Amino acid sequence: MKIEIKDAPGGPYDPPIRDFAAEERYDSRVRTFLGFIVFAAVVFLAAQSFVAINQFGCHKVWEQSGMQSNWTFFAGCQVEVERGRWLPEATVRELLR
Secondary structure (H helix, E strand, C coil): CCCCCCCCCCCCCCCCCCCHHHHHHHHHHHHHHHHHHHHHHHHHHHHHHHHHHHHHHHHHHHCCCCCCEEEECCCEEEEEEECCEEEEHHHCCCCCC
16 A cells, blocks of 8 residues: 655655746846847847938939949949949049039
């Protein structure tokens, strides 16, 4: 005959011991990861808006001249003076007739 005490330590109804320190470490890692994701998203959106604003400004300046213009992050605003020949905006001047 087997007698089972339900409230005995290690018995089948003993609740598991929670490791609160491990839970806090996990929560800290999740918070750090989510913080990194939010930071990366903010940096990405800031860079995209910087590019969009500069590209819009470059096109706005040169649209009346009829010349094609293009803005890139490394080269800045460039103007197509001849087919396939792009020059920086600072070296191009439009002569008025």
